[in-house]
Amino acid sequence: MAAISNLAGCSHGGSSVNFGERRLTFRPTPALKTRISWPSKNPLAVGHLGKGHKNSGVRMALVDEKLARSGDLPKPSDILAFDLVQGALVKWSSVTDRSLPEPPTAVFLHGILGCRKNWGTFTRRLAQEFPTWQFLLVDLRCHGDSASIKKRGPHTVSSTALDVLKLVQQLRLTPRVLVGHSFGGKVALSMAEQAAKPLARPVRVWVLDATPGKVRPGGDGEDHPEELISVLSTLPQEISSKRDVVDVLVRKGFSKDVAQWVVTNLRPTGPLGSSQSTFSWVFDLKGISEMYRSYEETNLWKIVEDVPRGVHVNFLKAERSLHRWALEDLQRIHAAEELAAEEAAGVEMHVLEDAGHWVHADNPDGLFKILSSSFQ
Structure with a gap:
């Protein structure tokens, strides 16, 4: 892929x-x-x-x-x-x-x-x-x-x-x-x-x-959307490092490509240019989980x-x-x-x-x- x-x-x-x-x-x-x-x-x-x-x-x-x-x-x-x-x-x-x-x-x-x-x-x-x-x-x-x-x-x-x-x-x-x-x-x-x-x-x-x-969804070696949503729901709302999220997802068995794509949903929350800036998700994960269940059904x-x-x-x-x-x-x-x-x-x-x-x-x-x- x-x-x-x-x-x-x-x-x-x-x-x-x-x-x-x-x-x-x-x-x-x-x-x-x-x-x-x-x-x-x-x-x-x-x-x-x-x-x-x-x-x-x-x-x-x-x-x-x-x-x-x-x-x-x-x-x-x-x-x-x-x-x-x-x-x-x-x-x-x-x-x-x-x-x-x-x-x-x-x-x-x-x-x-x-x-x-x-x-x-x-x-x-x-x-x-x-x-x-x-x-x-x-x-x-x-x-x-x-x-x-x-x-x-x-x-x-x-x-x-x-x-x-x-x-x-x-x-x-x-x-x-x-x-x-x-x-x-x-x-x-x-x-x-x-x-x-x-x-x-x-x-x-x-x-x-x-x-x-x-x-x-998913086969051997494939990324499973439902499992991805489940893992993301365990992460904090504010993220200090995109790289940390990528590492967590890869350790959970997701491909690096998918992990890098997912973190594009993170938006800086601090002032532009701030070295202490954190990130927050731009999606409503609870709603998305419901949407995915509907997609399956x-x-x-x-x-x-x-x-x-x-x-x-x-x-x-x-x-x-x-x-x-x-x-x-x-x-x-x-x-x-x-x-x-x-x-x-x-x-x-x-x-x-x-x-x-x-x-x-x-x-x-x-x-x-x-x-x-x-x-x-």
Whole structure:
């Protein structure tokens, strides 16, 4: 398995930009990366500037005062944290000009213990290749910047999907593509199951290395998410050293790659530059534990075997992720392929070569080639 530390981390940095009374559309220069980040202490101070990237064609419009005056601005305590990555040819903004036609939008969802940054590099590449598209990256409940939002339980696949449906509705978006990795894949399926709107028709759903039903976590030599959550729950809320956490996880039998990825969820708590700074977790581990149990238990075979007209479900199996895929699952998906074709819908199975479960880190080029068919 390629180093999971290659995934974009979940730590957060940058400075806040307060737009005050002005109405602005921010188009970053090639040296800037922009994020729309919710929640914020000031609902108008939603921009953060980070380190530069080579993707000069990518830009982003920021939420601002006009939306607040319209009365349609959701409370920062209610809306999920997100990034909206736009291709260079996207002119649309739900804030500045609603007369322009909405550009095609894709939603990207992370897995358990991940965050929206996991998809940052990949979606910036998509925005370069497909400049008329925009890509919504979401921190799911209990994860990343959305962890501070006090979402009501139960914390399930279904409630997580409803969160994202509410978000796209609040942003006045009608996504044409949903992409979810692992837990996020089941969330994408649940979104398609729960709502005709605000989803487009046709809509393509990509479920990356997850099956619709029983979860088979871990095999010999594999990292077990449930065990990882259990070990993390024994650690203190404040951590003095990331290296100490990595060492503890490795001693408990987890791979160094996974251990290094997990500590990207640690955020400094002390003053910047302080040698005595400690770290705290940016996720709600109790809520995540409940979400993972729901992931194991949730059965979404019904929508796969009775796909609504206009919905196309794509499963992607990582070649080296053998334990997650039982022969019966593969046979059932192939049977659904034939049935869906007769009903003017679609189910497809894809295999990503040279990749383990962390598909966007192990083989990003192969994943890019497979997903690109949805954005032509």
